[in-house]
Amino acid sequence: MIVVVGDLVTDVLVAHEGPIEHGSDTHAAITVNGGGQAANTAAWLAHAGREVTLVAAVGDDPAGRERVAELTAAGVRCAVRAHPGAVTGSVVVLAGPHERTMITDRGAALLLGPEDVRSAMKGASHLHLSGYPLLHEGSRPAGLAALEKAGGLTTSVDAASAAPLRSVGASAFLAWVRDVDVLLCNADEADVLAGPGPAAEQAVRLTAHVRNAVVKQGAAGATWASRDGNVVSVAPDRVRRMKDPTGAGDAFAAGLLAAWCAGAAPEASLTAGAELGAEAVGQIGARPRQPLSP
Numbered sequence: 001m002i003v004v005v006g007d008l009v010t011d012v013l014v015a016h017e018g019p020i021e022h023g024s025d026t027h028a029a030i031t032v033n034g035g036g037q038a039a040n041t042a043a044w045l046a047h048a049g050r051e052v053t054l055v056a057a058v059g060d061d062p063a064g065r066e067r068v069a070e071l072t073a074a075g076v077r078c079a080v081r082a083h084p085g086a087v088t089g090s091v092v093v094l095a096g097p098h099e100r101t102m103i104t105d106r107g108a109a110l111l112l113g114p115e116d117v118r119s120a121m122k123g124a125s126h127l128h129l130s131g132y133p134l135l136h137e138g139s140r141p142a143g144l145a146a147l148e149k150a151g152g153l154t155t156s157v158d159a160a161s162a163a164p165l166r167s168v169g170a171s172a173f174l175a176w177v178r179d180v181d182v183l184l185c186n187a188d189e190a191d192v193l194a195g196p197g198p199a200a201e202q203a204v205r206l207t208a209h210v211r212n213a214v215v216k217q218g219a220a221g222a223t224w225a226s227r228d229g230n231v232v233s234v235a236p237d238r239v240r241r242m243k244d245p246t247g248a249g250d251a252f253a254a255g256l257l258a259a260w261c262a263g264a265a266p267e268a269s270l271t272a273g274a275e276l277g278a279e280a281v282g283q284i285g286a287r288p289r290q291p292l293s294p
C-alpha cells in the first residue's frame with residue numbers, strides 16, 4: 001500500500017484558450033471539482049491499480065464531504081480528518097493550453113497534524129509526501145513526522161511549487177527531505193533547488209541530498225539521476241491535443257511510483273509516468289475520468 005500525505009482541496013478550474021483580457025471578459029469553461037496535489041496523485045495511483053491511502057485535512061463542511069466522497073468513489077482509502085469550524089481549502093486554477101496559474105486558499109489543509117500521519121502509516125510499503133505540507137508553517141510538523149515515521153518504507157517527495165520553495169529556501173527544504181528515495185520536481189522547482197542548468201545536471205546535483213532525483217520538463221520529457229551515477233532521460237510521445245495541463249505532474253508522479261514500487265527500473269518508471277501524464281493533459285481537470293453511472 002502507498003500512503004500519500006498532503007492536501008485535499010476544491011479546484012475551481014478556469015480553462016481558457018486565449019490570453020486573459022485583464023479588466024474585461026475572457027471566455028472560459030469553468031468547472032468545480034476535487035483537487036490538491038496529494039489527492040490528485042492518490043486518485044491517479046488508484047486509477048493505475050495501486051492500493052492507496054490519502055492522509056489529509058478538510059473542513060467539516062459540504063465541500064469537505066464532497067471531496068472525500070469523490071476520492072472514495074475513485075478507489076482511494078481516505079484517512080482524512082474533518083475539522084469543525086474550518087473551511088476546506090480552495091484553489092482557483094487559471095489553465096491555458098500550455099500552462100496554469102493557481103490562486104490558493106489552503107484552508108483546513110494547514111491543520112494537518114502529526115497525529116493524522118502516524119495513525120495511517122500501518123501496513124504501508126511506500127510513503128509519498130506532497131511538498132505542500134513542508135512549505136507551510138502550520139502543516140510542516142505533519143510533513144516532517146511523515147518522513148520521520150517512514151523508517152523501513154521507501155519514500156518519495158514532490159517539490160510541489162517554485163514560489164513557496166523560494167520563500168522557505170532551497171537549503172531548508174533539502175535538509176527536510178534529505179536521503180528520501182525519490183525527489184520529483186519540475187523545471188522551475190529544479191531551478192530553485194539545484195540552480196539553473198540542463199535537467200540532467202540539475203538531477204545529478206540533487207543526488208547530493210536525495211538517493212534519486214527526477215526533473216520533469218513537461219512535453220520535453222523527464223530525467224532520472226541516481227547516486228550511483230546512472231542518468232536516464234525519456235521523451236514522451238507527442239500529445240495530439242493538449243486540453244489542460246492541470247494535474248499532469250500529479251499523474252506523472254503516480255505513474256512513475258506505481259511502476260517503481262512494483263520493481264521497475266528508472267527508464268520504465270519514467271515511461272509509465274509519461275503515459276499517465278499524457279492521459280491527464282488530454283482531458284479537462286486534474287483527476288482521472290470516472291465512468292458514468294448506469
